[in-house]
Amino acid sequence: MKLCTVCNGHFEDKLDACPNESYPLIYIGKHPLIGIIIGGRYKVIKAVGAGSMGVVYKAIQISSGREMAVKVLTSAEGPDSAHLRRFRREARAVSSLSHENIVRLYDFGFMEDGQPYIVTEFVKxxxxxxxxxxxxxxxxxxxxxxxxxxxxxxxxxxxxxxxxxxxxxxxxxxxxxxxRPGSPAKPxxxxxxxxxxxxxxxxxxxxxxxxxxxxxxxxxxxxxxxxxxxxxxxxxxxxxxxxxxxxxxxxxxxxxxxxxxxxxxxxxxxxxxxxxxxxxxxxxxxxxxxxxxxxxxxxxxxxxxxxxxxxxxxxxxxxxxxxxxxxxxxxxxxxxxxxxxxxxxxxxxxxxRMIIEHAQRYSHERPVKALDSLDPEEFYLPEEDEADEGKPAWWFSQPVKVCVLIGTILLIALTVTGMLPNIVKIHDVGSKPTRQSDSQKPTNRSSGVSRPLEKTAKDSNH
CATH class of the missing domain: 1.10.510.10 (Transferase(Phosphotransferase) domain 1)
Structure with a gap:
């Protein structure tokens, strides 16, 4: 039998969710405790709910006839199990509390098979x-x-x-x-x-x-x-x-x-x-x-x-x-x-973790700056045919960023040591490129990054 902790309804084992609340059901077995006497003092009447670690039963205190709530741990994995230690901690925590708005703990103990239980007031x-x-x-x-x-x-x-x-x-x-008789009920x-x-x-x-x-x-x-x-x-x-x-x-x-x-x-x-x-x-x-x-x-x-x-x-x-x-x-x-x-x-x-990082890196829901806040010299919107639809731009990938950085460092090192041929002209890497006139702008903009340096026959003639 299964129990819904929201509506406290009991349902067949074949159901996974409560038909009333669409809430996952908890398996509580066939109520083997119904009718037995726990600790020689509390007779179990019925199951009424399930908590984080156990099933809650309605019971009657034999000596007084008072209704009680008995919570029994459903599965203990041994005397040193985490469930059992948490259960003991629960009893210890509640027993230290005394307040009219906190459920009162009356008793605590262990059943014959070693299952722990706590007895609290039954709240209607x-x-x-x-x-x-x-x-x-x-x-x-x-x-x-x-x-x-x-x-x-x-x-x-x-x-x-x-x-x-x-x-x-x-x-x-x-x-x-x-x-009490004669006391007005508040709305x-x-x-x-x-x-x-x-x-x-x-x-x-x-x-x-x-x-x-x-x-x-x-x-x-x-x-x-x-x-x-x-x-x-x-x-x-x-x-x-x-x-x-x-x-x-x-x-x-x-x-x-x-x-x-x-x-x-x-x-x-x-x-x-x-x-x-x-x-x-x-x-x-x-x-x-x-x-x-x-x-x-x-x-x-x-x-x-x-x-x-x-x-x-x-x-x-x-x-x-x-x-x-x-x-x-x-x-x-x-x-x-x-x-x-x-x-x-x-x-x-x-x-x-790797899956989450991968999904985050290639998510299309990136935060973007407003277009009117971008520097025209720093922003370039590629043409429609420059990237496959539905795929992230290749220059956003981390490997490309690393390669560009390494290449720039090597280029500077070669220039300083004089190993780079004089036929290659290099701009000051640390300075900001000046704005090009319309006649100087490249006609073939194949990507959103600068074109690589090339050795051409025209350059060699100089």
Whole structure:
């Protein structure tokens, strides 16, 4: 049986994607744990979801009858496996947190076959992702109470040294609080209690050695749609990585779409590292996002960690002020020059790196200068028949550039030593060629570079 982590639907093994959400399905077997008692205390009722490393079950605590969420690691590769170490780290991270907007950890242990599990509070409600699928986007009046609770939860985690590293709408649950008799219900989403869940890829920031040892070449932890540039590169991350993820979430709930989308994971990671996000108002004509709000979100999405807000609480204060019309102008760093695509992912491998470099070198989407800004003496547009259509001009290739450079150096050396025959006339290499009159311009312009020096019979007679 397979599970969709978006809608929590269960489907047959033959399906690869959720028919409702078009989202990849996760294989969770035939629920061998249904009906068993874990740790002698928790009876498993059903599977309700899947996280980064395990399947989440709804269970009942036998002693109290209280509903619990039990997360069991799906595949442990031994007591020293990276999965198991990350699972232990999750339990340790969550157990150090105590906040009303963070899911509470109650228990932790190992099953008889060695599989570890954690027991947390069972949160009844809908994820922010489910709400966005229903509504498309949210008004700022609804975004504010959600952002406030999420930012305070993340700030509390950062305060004790925990970086979530997988913040996304699927990991934000809006819980309907228990209503006391006679208490009025607040309209909209203002009455929802927000819970940040799934610290499956949480990192104890103070444990640098452990973090480094769990970083494997070719693998990164997180969800590609919400990963920070440094996370995409496979680098160690700090609290500002979560700030970037929060910026993506704010962008999505306000505009109805994420700033970056691509046909492949590699393409999406590349965009996080190199591309600048669009303006939210440009995505939809009926959007009217205040410029102050736009600036706060764009600051959170800066490529360099030091250019973002330095805490979740700082992000919240700037966002709240911008939404309420009392925000000050937020300085946003200028757009950085795009880097080579082969420089930003250390784990793509030599072969893939060569492919990317080759594609970049011969791409037809080169940045060009405006024609009116070019010096006429430095710019020459070849005729239509001078290059094959659809192929890059040969003088742009690196080998030709190298050969021309070497030839120039040899030519100068021969001239200085007197070894070059006097019949060849050489112009001053260091000087700029003077503008030719129309009568002096060459009639046969076979390329965009200067014609090579030639020995002709006419020259020999002189």
């Amino acid at each position: 409600g809908r994820t922010l992702a489910q709400i966005l699928r229903e509504r498309g986007r949210l008004p700022l009046s609804d975004v504010l109470p959600i952002a406030r609770q999420v930012c305070h939860a993340v700030d509390e985690a950062h305060r004790v040294g925990v970086v979530h590293r997988d913040l996304k709408p699927e990991n934000i649950i809006l819980q309907e609080p228990d209503q 909209g989403l203002a009455n929802k209690l927000v819970k940040v869940v799934d610290f499956g890829v949480a990192k104890i920031a103070s444990d640098a050695t452990s973090s480094a040892s769990l970083t494997m070449e070719g693998k990164v932890c997180g969800s590609p749609g919400y990963m920070s540039p440094e996370q995409c590169k496979g680098f160690n991350v700090d609290v500002t990585s979560d700030i970037y993820s929060l910026g993506i979430i704010l962008f999505e709930v306000i505009s109805g779409s994420r700033p970056f989308s691509a046909d492949s994971v590699m393409g999406l990671l590349f965009m996080h590292v190199n591309e600048q996000p669009p303006m939210m108002n440009a995505l939809c004509l009926d959007l009217n996002v205040p410029s102050e709000v736009e600036q706060v979100v764009r600051k959170a999405l800066q490529k360099e960690p030091y250019e973002r807000q330095q805490s979740a609480l700082e992000l919240w204060k700037e966002f709240e002020g911008a939404c309420q019309g009392r925000g000050q102008k937020v300085p946003v760093a200028p757009v950085a020059k795009t880097t080579n695509s082969s420089d930003w992912i250390p784990f793509i491998g030599k072969e893939n």
